[in-house]
Structures are given as C-alpha cells and as structure tokens.
Amino acid sequence: MKSDVEIAQQATLRPIGELAEELGLSTDEYEPYGHTKAKISLAVLERLKDKPDGKLILCTGINPTAAGEGKTTTNVGLSMALNRIGKRAMTTIREPSLGPSFGMKGGAAGGGYAQVVPMEDINLHFTGDFHAITSAHNLLAALLDNSIHQGNPLNINPKRITWPRVLDMNDRALRNIVIGLGKVGDGVVRESGFEITVASEIMAALCLATGIEDLKERFGRMIVGYTYDKKPVTAGDLGAPGAMALLMKDAVRPNLVQTLENTPAIIHGGPFANIAHGNNSVVATQTALKLSDYVITEAGFGADLGAEKFFDIVCPAGGLTPDAVVVVATVRALKLNGGKDKKELTNEDLFALGAGVVNLEQHLENLAKFGVPALVALNRFPSDTDAELDLVRQRCEALGVKVVLSEVFAKGGAGGEDMAHAVVELCEQESNYAPLYDVEDEMHAKIETIAREIYRADGVDLAPTAATQLGQIKADGYGSLPICMAKTQYSFSDDPTRLGAPRGFRITVRELVVNAGAGFVVALTGDIMRMPGLPRVPAAVGMDISDDGTITGLS
Template identity: 55%
Template sequence: MTLTDLSIAANAKMLPIQEVADRAGIPEEALETYGKYKAKIDIASLPPAVKQGQVVLVTAISPTPAGEGKSTVTVGLADAFKQLGESVMVALREPSLGPVMGVKGGATGGGFAQVLPMEDINLHFTGDIHAITTANNALSALIDNHLHQGNELELDPRRITWKRVLDMNDRALRNVTVGLGGPSQGVPREDGFDITVASEIMAVLCLAESLDDLKERLAQMLVGYTYDREPVTVRDLGAAGALTLLLKDAFKPNLVQTIEGTPAIIHGGPFANIAHGCNSLMATKAARRLADVVVTEAGFGADLGAEKFMHIKSRQGGFDPDAVVIVATVRALKMHGGVDKNALKEADADAVRRGMVNLAKHVDTIRQFGIEPVVALNRFVTDTEAELAEVMEWAKAEDVAIALTDVWEKGGTGGLELAKLVQQELEKPKNFSRLYEPTDSVEEKLRVIVQRVYGGADVQLTDKAKKQLAEIQKFGWDALPLCMAKTQYSLSDQPKLLGRPEGFTVTIREIIPKLGAGFLVCLTGDIMTMPGLPKQPAALNMDISDNGNAVGLF
C-alpha cells in the first residue's frame, strides 16, 4: 500500500484535546472544545505570562508549483524539538479551500509530520474563514443598503473599493455587476470578488491583539470615497460593532496537535503572494506564553512571507525572530537551474548546481536582517546522492549551516539534525535589524525591497499607481509598511524568470491602502486577488467513502 498524507493521518492515534491542552499548560477554563480533537483558546483565561518563547521562522526558496514542504518541515522541526526535550509549540496558518480544491493542496504538513485532524483542518475546521467571509460580505451588504436607502454619506458608487469575497478560486467572479433588476433591487454598480484570504478582514484578524484592537482596526477600514473624493470608512457607516460581533469566536486561536502530540495553534490564513502570509499575532503570542520555543512559518519564499513577517507581523507584535530556517529541495533547485517542471524527477546534478543561485539569494536576504539562517534540505525519494551532494558542498563552501531533513518519512526523528543546528543559533546573540522604517517614503521602501530582497535594479510605478500614491500621501497614509503582491515563482515580478534574475525592474500597477490592517498593498505583474482553478482541479479526485471518510484529500 502506498502511503499518502491522508492514509497516514487516518491511521494516526490522536490524544483528546484536553490532554493536549494540559501538556501545553492551558487551563480548563481557557479551553472551548469543538468535538474531541479541536478547541478554541480563550486568551483572556490563560494564566499571566511568565515567559516569552523564542520564535523560529521557517521560510523557503522560490517554490515550484507543487510546493516544497515548508509546512511539513515546520511541523517536523517542532516534533524534533519535542524529542530533544524542549518545551515547544507550532503555530501555522489555516488552509483556504481555494488551493485545497485547486492544485497546491492543504497546509497541514505531510507524511509523518502533520497536524491533526487533517481532514477537518483542510476543510471547514472551526469555521474561522467562513466567519471572515460572512463579516466581509455583511459589510458589502451594508454598503449597498446605504446607497439604496438614500446615501447619506454621498458615497460614490464608482469609487467603492470594498469587494465581496468567497473562499474558493472562482475567476468568473472577479468582475461582476450588482443591483440590477430595477429600483427595488438596489443601486446598479460594478463590483467584484476576492478570495477570502485576501480580504482585509483576514489581515485585521491576524494583526489585532485584543477585541478592542480588532474593533478599532475594523472601524478604520476604507470602503470607498465620496463624490468629493473624501475617504469613507467602516466607522462612518457605523458597522464596526456588528463586524466584531461576527468575528468574536473566530478571533480565538485554535488548538490541535501534531501526529507526535506536539501542541499546535492554527489560526488565520492570509496568502503570502497577495496578502502578508503569516498566522495570527494572537496565535504566536499565545504560543510564546506557553512554550520556550515557537516554530512558525511564513508563506512561499523568503522574498514574500519572510520579508512580510519581518516588516509587518513581528514589527506589529513587538518581537524579533530568534532563528530562521530556509527550506530547499533538489527538485526546486533543478527547476531554477532550467529543468522543466514535468521533468523534475529525472536526475540532473548540473541543474542543481545552476539552480543554487536561488538558494544563495534567499540566504543573502535573511543575512541582511542580521540573522544567520539554517537550511533544511527537504529530501524526496527521487533525489540522488549526487544531487544532494551538490547542495551540501555548496553550503560547506558558503559557510551555511545545513541539515538533510526527512520528516515526511520519519517525523520528528528525521528533523533532529536540523533542530540541533537551530538550537545552536538560538543560543547565539542576536543582531536583528529591519531593512526600512515605515516613515521612509513609499518609493524608498519599494526600492529597498526590490533591490535588497528581490535583487532587482529598480522599481517603476504605472500612471494609475502614481495617482493612487498621490492620494495616499494627501491623506497621510504613506507612513505604513508595504505588503507586496507578487508572484511566488520568481524573485522578480515575472513568473518565468527563475533562478536569480538580475537587472530587472519591478512594475507597481496599483497601490491599495489597507488602513485597518495598517499597510499598503502594492500589486505587481498580473497577480490576482481572486485566483482561478487549474485545468484539472484537485476537487475532481475527491469523494467520500461509505463510512464517511474523505477520499482523495492528498
């Protein structure tokens, strides 16, 4: 029988969630159970904080379309720390149904390095993303009702920036018209849908630090402009209280477990190519109160999730990462070395050598933040000894700490070497620094990211982006960090420029203020905030058995 993520998860023995909570030091009064194996954590009922655990950030090189096992390594590393006797928790994002039903898959790890219950987490879990969808679309309904009921705020229907959302890849909804059917059906206007994880409400939920902070951030969200081009916010509509009410349960982090019983908090799920790509601050801070080491991840490569973790999440949260792991795979390095994605299983040590430039850039990026990264070479069964040797020899020559990691097959045991290297980094003094200050001009912040993180030559703004920037400066919103919306496949804004491209210019086509989240989204290339499904969606292979178990879910 061929082992799959689903079969391994189905045969794993889970601990009752109360036992997981006991081991993590979570008292019964702080636990709100959702069945036998899931629970919400009431942060207000936790004992007073007596420690602040060290944070290990797991990031990656630029991935292939199939993903490179970053979440798998994150979970396996946490289990390895547990085997070494560390007090450890893992903090991850919640999966979106879009990629689950599309091509990328879920976000619960894989093999013997998974969080459980895998089926529940990858489908509806505790309903957090549905609550965000509801809150987002409740705001849309209130906006359209305001227009219909007389439009006291003089909101210009042509300049409404708030979109509806759906937790699914559905390209047909990117641009829609609402309010058709006559006067009783509302005011006709153009609208559109984003995927839920791109909603500003998702970012707000992930960056808020209390219910009061959540409510205030929701109130600050921009919904559009008046006929006189003055901003209109959720506060102006009087809707912040209702939105907070809809999110009160979703705001509580979720407690689950790994296959090896390591406590795991999974909460929030913004994409990293169109949002900031990190689990909630509430989850990370709760884990730091409960464990000495917190292993977390940020989406896609270091040019996306890690950069945003440094400049948005950890800055907002008032902490610095204590260590960084960069996940690399032979197959991704071969793709960056010029091998077609359909031929990545074929041995090609020369292509690995050519593709090492991509890993080298991500190592350089993390070093610019003052952290010496550890590379996790995530082993696949198709890797040859010659290919693996190419990576190991490069690391030795470049004085980069590296561990061959086999957590998919061996769980925490396959990550022990990696965990020991990370432990060494955690013991060293830190010299962390960020690459820009929010008060720098938007152009300066863009140039720092493009040149120092992406390795590009320059940045240029379209006429539309220049007009938007002038408006942002007029209202004093320019002193905010940037959230770059960029392809994950390349260091540039062009998906087919693999490896380590140089001399390129990144084009910013739009700059969208997200005042509740507290950042400016800079759209590059043809990045979409509502993805589409592939030609053969993963959903076509899914089913349910006669006894109610999932079929084809990875």
C-alpha cells in the first residue's frame, strides 16, 4: 500500500470556494488561503443562530498503545462514509503540532485512504494559527519581564512567575533556562523555560472561546505570576489583552479543508489531551453543526482523558449536547493491553485479547456515566482472526454495546458504510448527556470523582505543594472551575506501565495550576512533559523535498 503522503499527493481536491458555497457560505463568509484552504468568518454563527444543530458524534478511543488505534482515521472515514450513504456530514479535528510531526508521533490528518487534505500543509504551517498563538504567548512573556525590568510597578515576585515561553517544536534543551544574563540593560536574571505551543493556555483559551471579545476577556484573566504578598498578577494587569488579540485576529477563525473524498472538514486548534482538554475549538464544532446534519468531532488520547474533558469542560463551555460516541479500538492494541509482546501482535492469542479487552470495557462503562449512547468501531487488520473479532464483539455486547468493523484506512468511505449506518441508528436513540460532576463541588471532591469514577482509583493524595496550592486557589476565588487532569495517556492510573484496567492504586496530584483564562484548574499527576524531546531517530531525518516541491517522509 502507498504511504500516507503518496496517497494524499494523488488526491483530486476541489477548489475550496466550491466547497464553501455548497455549504451555504457566501463569499464574504470565507477567505481563501490558496486554492484548497479557507478561513471561515465567525459571522456565520450569528447568521445561522436560529438554524437547528446537526447531530454531534464524539470519536474517542481506548488508551493509546504502540500498536496504534486509528482514531483520527476513523473520524475522517466515518464522515466520508456518512456522505456515501446520503447524509450531509463534516469532520472537525485538531491541528497537528510541528513537534510530534518532526519527532515521533507523526502528523494528525488521518491515514491511508481516510485523510484530510492538503496533508502536507495541514501537518506543516497550515494557516499560521500556531505561529499566532506562539507570538501572542511570547508577547505576554516579554511584557511581563519588561515590567519587572522597568521598576516592577506591579510588585511581581520573580521567584513566583508561572508564565513560561513557548515554541512549536520538541526541544528538551529549552525546558529549563536562565534568562536576563549579560548587562544591566538585559533584564532581570531569573530561571524560566519553554513549553511546546500546544501546552500554552492561549491554545486552551482559543479552543473554548466564542469569539474575539470572549478571547480578550480570557486573556485578561490569565495569571502570569504572583506578587510578593502572593496576589495573582494577570495579563490584564500588564495591559496585554488587546495586543495579544491583535495577533490572534485570524487564528480565531476556523479553517475549512476537505477529505480525500471531498467531504468538508474543519480543523481548528490543537490542545494536547494529557496537559489540556484535547479537543478542537468549540467555534469549529458549533459552525459545523450549523452547516451539516452530522458532525464528527474527536477527543485526544483515550476516553479517560479526551472524552472526559469533552463532556466535563468543552460541552458546558460551548453549549454542546453530544448525540453519540464512537469508541475506536483494534484487536492488536487490546492484545498489547493484555500483555502480548508488540512483536507478536499478528499471532492469534485469545488469552491476551481476553485479558486486554478489559481496557475497552472500562471505557464503555465510564462513557455510560455521561448518558450518551455508544458503539465500538473496531479497526480491522489483515492479521485479525474471526475468533478474535467474535471475542471482542461478545464482550461488548454483554455491556449492551454494538461493535462494527471499520476498514476506512484501506478502503476510504466505502470501508465505513456499515459503521455509518450504525451511527445513524445510534443518533436516533435518546441522549441523556450530563457532566460527571457539579462544578460548584469542592475542588478536591471533583478530583476524587474523576479519579474514582473514571480511573477506578482508590482515592487521591495531594502532595504538599498541591495541598498548599488548593488553599490558595480557594482563597483567590477559583474553586468553582472545572478540573483538567494532566495524566499519562497510556494507563487509567498515573503509572504508564500499568495497562489494561488496573486496580488497587491511588492517584497523586503533585501540583495544581490555575488556567483562569481557559477556565479550568489543571491537576498535574505523574511526570507529564510540557516540552517533549526528540527520539533517538527523529522522524525529521527521513523527510525531504525535491526541486519540484514533492515532499517525502511526512506521515
């Protein structure tokens, strides 16, 4: 089979104007970025505010493994399959980060014959949204350090600054740095560091904001540090929100592209799900719901992270009511969860599969707690045996959940028609969506609820630093914000080596960080990396471009 980039390069793309006008957009409601990309005006939401929303389907998955699950591929393939059976459907996904694209994970535009295109543009600089976020974030950092250098009128304690700088690249050497070295005029000497752009609170705020005015208000609330008497200092105190919003004037608008089969796709925002909420922007989803009858959105990593945050943070912020959930899994990944060596995943092993399917079962049980109907999309591999597929089907049906096979990677939309019909039927069932907890609950209780109900932990322990921060958060008036758990994506626990559905563990919260602009409190567990490093052999070393502009090695 051809590589992803080879398949994408052979696609026949329609002019983006044609696609936009078929969606009902007027020429002043979209701005082309070349022939195959466009920015959509937020005025569309105002014009269509009285139009009923389409059906909203969340695509989530089991905990990610080295075997791969294909969540984005399923999302994209499902949107194409729905159009093939006569439904008006769109996909909405996050924008890829350059760090993973050049590091180890690869791009995030789907795979095989279920991709969003132009794949090279999407996985590289796209429409410049991430550059705008990087610039706005670092502008605030510069204004902060300048205020300290210029006499420190806000009485900021340089030892209690919480706003780092960001870069959209994996670079471990920048995690911990010292700035201000040199002459007197070169600033105040202090420790700082870089995080990857997708970890920026500006990214999270962009994806939860309803427009530029809301974004400015969120900027104004962002905490950058604390005074000597431990009072929070905000971007608003530094007079930064207007200039930051100016840099974000185009980035706030969603991006319109298309799939390999010319299904409309909106890509916007890209927060990671293990350090932020892991979903595309609410304005992208809201726009798609007005322009189509079925919208598939995606939550990052496993359902214990992305889906929980979608239901508890994103839906309340965007006024969204999901109609159905598709949980993506593979036999290979489930066998890996059951202890099978990753080099032997092509061999039938019902024992390992039976031991590993508990991971899928726990996700299904968890999703039922949110009241939204679900089904399982099993990405089929040639090595999957009938006995293995039957085992997964039987275990899921025992929970009242249907399993459908998906072959969209190899066959495009045609390989997902059974899945599409099943999703249409699922959307006709009643959705009783409700968040897992009440945001007015005490903060420690909210963390306990997530840990016990979703992870199945025996309880939560607060490290001394987190316990002190909890008291400060309550005193500063942020206790009613929702919780964004920062946890390893590989396990229900905070230990990435504990696969399957572990029991007999506790969750340790080592730090609490207020993201007042985004509108949640981040509870950090385990060793969560906010600036990844490159692997021994980065994906970048296998990439190239020829004289005629043909790109190779991008995946």
